[in-house]
Amino acid sequence: MTNVHSISSPSILNEDRAHEADHPTSPVATFGMDQPLRLDCGIDLAPFQIAYQTYGELNADRSNAILICHALTLDQHVANLHPLTGKAGWWEIMVGPGRPLDTDRYFIICSNVIGGCMGSTGPASTDPATGKAWGLDFPVITIPDMVRAQAMLLDRLGIETLFCVIGGSMGGMQVLQWTAAYPERVFSALPVACSTRHSAQNIAFHELGRQAVMADPDWHHGRYFERSTHPHRGLAVARMAGHITYLSDAALHRKFGRRMQDRELPTFSFDADFQVESYLRYQGSSFVERFDANSYLYLTRAMDYFDIAADHSGVLAQAFLGIKTRFCVVSFTSDWLFPTSESRALVHALNASSARVSFAEIETDRGHDAFLLDVPEFFDISRAFLESAGKARGLSNGAGG
Amino acid sequence: MTNVHSISSPSILNEDRAHEADHPTSPVATFGMDQPLRLDCGIDLAPFQIAYQTYGELNADRSNAILICHALTLDQHVANLHPLTGKAGWWEIMVGPGRPLDTDRYFIICSNVIGGCMGSTGPASTDPATGKAWGLDFPVITIPDMVRAQAMLLDRLGIETLFCVIGGSMGGMQVLQWTAAYPERVFSALPVACSTRHSAQNIAFHELGRQAVMADPDWHHGRYFERSTHPHRGLAVARMAGHITYLSDAALHRKFGRRMQDRELPTFSFDADFQVESYLRYQGSSFVERFDANSYLYLTRAMDYFDIAADHSGVLAQAFLGIKTRFCVVSFTSDWLFPTSESRALVHALNASSARVSFAEIETDRGHDAFLLDVPEFFDISRAFLESAGKARGLSNGAGG
Numbered sequence: 001m002t003n004v005h006s007i008s009s010p011s012i013l014n015e016d017r018a019h020e021a022d023h024p025t026s027p028v029a030t031f032g033m034d035q036p037l038r039l040d041c042g043i044d045l046a047p048f049q050i051a052y053q054t055y056g057e058l059n060a061d062r063s064n065a066i067l068i069c070h071a072l073t074l075d076q077h078v079a080n081l082h083p084l085t086g087k088a089g090w091w092e093i094m095v096g097p098g099r100p101l102d103t104d105r106y107f108i109i110c111s112n113v114i115g116g117c118m119g120s121t122g123p124a125s126t127d128p129a130t131g132k133a134w135g136l137d138f139p140v141i142t143i144p145d146m147v148r149a150q151a152m153l154l155d156r157l158g159i160e161t162l163f164c165v166i167g168g169s170m171g172g173m174q175v176l177q178w179t180a181a182y183p184e185r186v187f188s189a190l191p192v193a194c195s196t197r198h199s200a201q202n203i204a205f206h207e208l209g210r211q212a213v214m215a216d217p218d219w220h221h222g223r224y225f226e227r228s229t230h231p232h233r234g235l236a237v238a239r240m241a242g243h244i245t246y247l248s249d250a251a252l253h254r255k256f257g258r259r260m261q262d263r264e265l266p267t268f269s270f271d272a273d274f275q276v277e278s279y280l281r282y283q284g285s286s287f288v289e290r291f292d293a294n295s296y297l298y299l300t301r302a303m304d305y306f307d308i309a310a311d312h313s314g315v316l317a318q319a320f321l322g323i324k325t326r327f328c329v330v331s332f333t334s335d336w337l338f339p340t341s342e343s344r345a346l347v348h349a350l351n352a353s354s355a356r357v358s359f360a361e362i363e364t365d366r367g368h369d370a371f372l373l374d375v376p377e378f379f380d381i382s383r384a385f386l387e388s389a390g391k392a393r394g395l396s397n398g399a400g401g
Numbered sequence: 402m403t404n405v406h407s408i409s410s411p412s413i414l415n416e417d418r419a420h421e422a423d424h425p426t427s428p429v430a431t432f433g434m435d436q437p438l439r440l441d442c443g444i445d446l447a448p449f450q451i452a453y454q455t456y457g458e459l460n461a462d463r464s465n466a467i468l469i470c471h472a473l474t475l476d477q478h479v480a481n482l483h484p485l486t487g488k489a490g491w492w493e494i495m496v497g498p499g500r501p502l503d504t505d506r507y508f509i510i511c512s513n514v515i516g517g518c519m520g521s522t523g524p525a526s527t528d529p530a531t532g533k534a535w536g537l538d539f540p541v542i543t544i545p546d547m548v549r550a551q552a553m554l555l556d557r558l559g560i561e562t563l564f565c566v567i568g569g570s571m572g573g574m575q576v577l578q579w580t581a582a583y584p585e586r587v588f589s590a591l592p593v594a595c596s597t598r599h600s601a602q603n604i605a606f607h608e609l610g611r612q613a614v615m616a617d618p619d620w621h622h623g624r625y626f627e628r629s630t631h632p633h634r635g636l637a638v639a640r641m642a643g644h645i646t647y648l649s650d651a652a653l654h655r656k657f658g659r660r661m662q663d664r665e666l667p668t669f670s671f672d673a674d675f676q677v678e679s680y681l682r683y684q685g686s687s688f689v690e691r692f693d694a695n696s697y698l699y700l701t702r703a704m705d706y707f708d709i710a711a712d713h714s715g716v717l718a719q720a721f722l723g724i725k726t727r728f729c730v731v732s733f734t735s736d737w738l739f740p741t742s743e744s745r746a747l748v749h750a751l752n753a754s755s756a757r758v759s760f761a762e763i764e765t766d767r768g769h770d771a772f773l774l775d776v777p778e779f780f781d782i783s784r785a786f787l788e789s790a791g792k793a794r795g796l797s798n799g800a801g802g
Contacts (some may be wrong), residue, residue, distance in 0.1 A: 041669035140669040200653035200677045201645065207678040208641045210671060211685070215634035217618055233616035240609045241642060244602065249740070252601035258708060266706055268442035268541035270611060270698060274705065276601045277608040284612070297671060304675065305667055307659060336737075339650070 025083045026051040026076055026112070026119045029156050037114065037149050040142040047128065050153045051119025052076050052111035055095060056103035058159070064395055065159045066101060066386075067150065068110040069167030069174035072299050073242070073291060075118035076110045079103070084290045093374060100382040105395070106163065113174075114149040115141040115299055117292035123222065124292045134294075136222035141298060143170070143306045147177045151185070161185050163393055164386060168192035168371035169338065170299065173306050176346070179327070180308055180319040188326040188389040190382060193335050193371045195342040196316055196349070197307035202337060205245055206300035209238030213293050222294050235293045236284030243283045248334035248367030252276060316345070320353035326392070327357040328385040330378060332370040358385065426484045427452040427477055427513070427520045430557045438515065438550050441543040448529065451554045452520025453477050453512035456496060457504035459560070465796055466560045467502060467787075468551065469511040470568030470575035473700050474643070474692060476519035477511045480504070485691045494775060501783040506796070507564065514575075515550040516542040516700055518693035524623065525693045535695075537623035542699060544571070544707045548578045552586070562586050564794055565787060569593035569772035570739065571700065574707050577747070580728070581709055581720040589727040589790040591783060593772045594736050596743040597717055597750070598708035603738060606646055607701035610639030614694050623695050636694045637685030644684045649735035649768030653677060717746070721754035727793070728758040729786040731779060733771040759786065 028051045031037065036044035053076045058065060068078055068091065075082075079089040079096055095101040101108055112120035115138070123138035130137075154162070165178045165186050172194025179189045198206075213219055216234030224230050247255075256276035260266070263273070272278040312318035327350055331343035340361050350357040360381045364370045371378065429452045432438065437445035454477040459466060469479055469492065480496040482489065496502040502509055513521035516539070524539035531538075555563070566579045566587050573595025580590045599607075614620055617635030625631050648656075657677035661667070664674070673679040713719035728751055732744035741762050751758040761782045765771045772779065 136671070140667075140671075197659065199650060200657045200659065200675075201648075201650040203659070203675050204641075204645045204653060204677050204681055207673075207675075207681055208638065208645065211641060211682070212613055212616075212638045214671070215613075215617065215638055237609065237613045237616055237638065240605075240612060244605045244609065247602075249600060249602040249737070252605060256601045258598065258601065258604070258711075266541075270537070270541075270615070270702065272608075274601075274604050274608075276605050280605055280608055281612070301671065310659075336650070 025080060026053055028052075028119055029153050031152060035152070037145065037152065039139050039145050041139050043139045045114075045121070045139060048114065048121035048149070049119070050111050050114065050121075050149055052109060052153060053078060053080065055079050055108040056106055058107040059395075062159055063161070063163060063393060064105065065107045065109060065154075065162050066164045066166060067154070067162050067178075068095070068101070068108060069146075069150070069165065069171035069178075070110060070113065071167070071169040071171045072303065073239075073287065073296075074171075075116060076112045077118070078108070078110045082290075085286075090372065093372075094379065094382070100379045100386065101166070105390070106386075109154075109157070109159075111150055111153050113146040113299065115146070115295060115302060117295040120149075122292070123294035123298055124225070133223075133225040135225070136294065138294070138298065140301055142302050143173045143177050144181060144311075146302065147174050147181055150174070150178075151182060154185075161187060163395065164188045164190060164389065166190040166192070166382070167194075169194055169368065170303050172338075173303065176308060177306075179323060179325050180311075183320075183323045183325055186325045187393055188328070188385070190328050190330065190385060191346070192330040192378075193332055193338050193368055195338045196309060196319075196346050198304050199342075202245075203304045205241055205337075206304055209241050209300060210297050212237040212241070213297060216293075219293060222297075224293070230288070231293045232285075232288045235288045235291065235296060236281075238296060239287040239291075240280045240284045243280060245337045246367060246369040248336065248365055250334060250365035251367050251369075254365065255279075316349035317352035320350055320355050323353060323355050325355065326385075326389050327355055328381065329357060329359045330371070330381060331359075331361050332366065332368070332375075333361060333363050334365045335368040335370065337368040426481065427454055429453075429520055430554050432553060436553070438546065438553065440540050440546045442540050444540045446515075446522070446540060449515065449522035449550070450520070451512050451515065451522075451550055453510060453554060454479060454481065456480050456509040457507055459508040460796075463560055464562070464564060464794060465506065466508045466510060466555075466563050467565045467567060468555070468563050468579075469496070469502070469509060470547075470551070470566065470572035470579075471511060471514065472568070472570040472572045473704065474640075474688065474697075475572075476517060477513045478519070479509070479511045483691075486687075491773065494773075495780065495783070501780045501787065502567070506791070507787075510555075510558070510560075512551055512554050514547040514571075514700065516547070516696060516703065518696040521550075523693070524695035524699055525626070534624075534626040536626070537695065539695070539699065541702055543703050544574045544578050545582060545712075547703065548575050548582055551575070551579075552583060555586075562588060564796065565589045565591060565790065567591035567593070567783070568595075570595055570769065571704050573739075574704065577709060578707075580724060580726050581712075584721075584724045584726055587726045588794055589729070589786070591729050591731065591786060592747070593731040593779075594733055594739050594769055596739045597710060597720075597747050599705050600743075603646075604705045606642055606738075607705055610642050610701060611698050613638040613642070614698060617694075620694060623698075625694070631689070632694045633686075633689045636689045636692065636697060637682075639697060640688040640692075641681045641685045644681060646738045647768060647770040649737065649766055651735060651766035652768050652770075655766065656680075717750035718753035721751055721756050724754060724756045726756065727786075727790050728756055729782065730758060730760045731772075731782060732760075732762050733767065733769070733776075734762060734764050735766045736769040736771065738769040
């Protein structure tokens, strides 16, 4: 267990609302020079802050907290209107009264990752040494760094043990890192559509995205803030690349096929003749309105570096030896970014560590993004797993139990 | 059969060498104002020229000609040193004395596609109306346009019937178009790693590449020639995207895995820590030295538009009704750009048209690029197919047969 810097009651939630000026809807936990975040790169980051959202009520014995870890381009706005886009929270389908992550029963926390751009300290934040945005002077962070920062937030919120940690994609990596780094703080874990290490193909796609950003002259080696520019074009291209990997060939075929946009015959031009082109252009251009280009570089890098086994003499099972956490590993058959075979390898390692693990490989053609979509089998499995873990944890049906 | 504008002997090869100043190692066939290329977009392109290479000797009854159709980023330099890169021809492994495309037996032709940038007329060529490079004023071309230009070249070379048309990827599309448009001119056909139409996912990857090029301020809406610039950075990103799709996840894992470049520990920076990053950067930067960015736009567009069935009331089998051409369809199990299921659909359509077709699905983890690599099973199948077709065609073992 890490040092607990300050145990305080959930009333900190109200104190932290004082920081809402930065990001109006999120409380922010600030950590001063005396509470640095120890980064894998060897640097102590201080001061720093973590923006977060909570839903539901923490029960009396603080045993019903669920931490949601968000994916690469998402944030803490799980189940409320997004302050920038005005759109619904990214996991409203999962989180709310009566939903699988039932806010009538659980206390749900989601924090913006360190390195992110929605209120937590990241490359767009001010470097106290210069008074300017960090840009590329921000230290390169890792998935373990993200999790270490979350642990400090939980310390601040007075939550010693999480009832569950759940997340998909980069969020799933954080879930796995939680169980490897803080096994005694995690009662149950639900890693979804993820892997214990980033594959060569995934590193390749991320490098493509980074090169697209860095090729944009408006990037200015990461110092675009000082020039009042933003590498919109490069970041949009990176987002397009990412987006293709989040869907499956079958899903793209079903959604768009070769259908034309508002016409029957090709224009014989470079306009967006095909619906899929128009869709991708929209995905690219809308993304750049809400995401910081440098954050994109940092978070993709963190995913690339992720390799739990490498931190345990190359033996994955070593990472989970003697662990008591209950696992439910979920993958989707058409996910080619984190193929189901990688979840299978994780399950084998967990079995080799004698961990309690169930595994659900869900049949769907919706690709990696399935964890964000209306996939009833996924909801049912999540609900049942939490139900069963809740019984083992002694959680009653009410939040006060 | 199309009109044969001029039947001349292969001695044209020597006449055409007069044009070698443009591209030193390739003969060029020029077509004047009286011999326009009718394009699918409705424009007659004239004048235009086609650069090509030949290997081996045309036999007395002109029955041993094989046309190789090249893929997106390749060219006519199949089996000789490339004039720009100095590297070996891209299919030397297939083409030469004693090789599957045996230059002791067959007369091999490969021409740079219309819209290309290695000597055939394309967007980098001079628009006679302005005296400047065409740029985006060049008409958008299609796979059928490429094939129509090749047919005019064959007319010029005095070759009425091809013994075989062979090609992979975009080259395979041209093979299929040859059989659909000029069935009586094609004795046998070997379409490899291709499809009768471009999928939504493939269109998406191409659109990503085009957006990367067009996002580069050095592109100048395609008029970079006039500014002495070239959108190197955007084109390199496009190439990186393409390159990822040419390999399989397994091939990338085998070749690179998560191995670091010249080091054991991460640098915690955005340097190319991983070998796969360094490899992709190299692929991107070397490509831009030899390829024109506008050509990349035009050729990807041609592939996106390709849909044989759409030109035949939506029924693929209609395209091949009554065809006498012998087909050998080849696909590779790990090719996710042109999955083997698409070759299977083609074979079904050919069967429904009562065409003669054999189908080889080759087990390999090398992805789409397998058709360019040392895959002995592919060589054996190609050799056996040509052997058998040669017997049916009455070809003897010698070139003069």
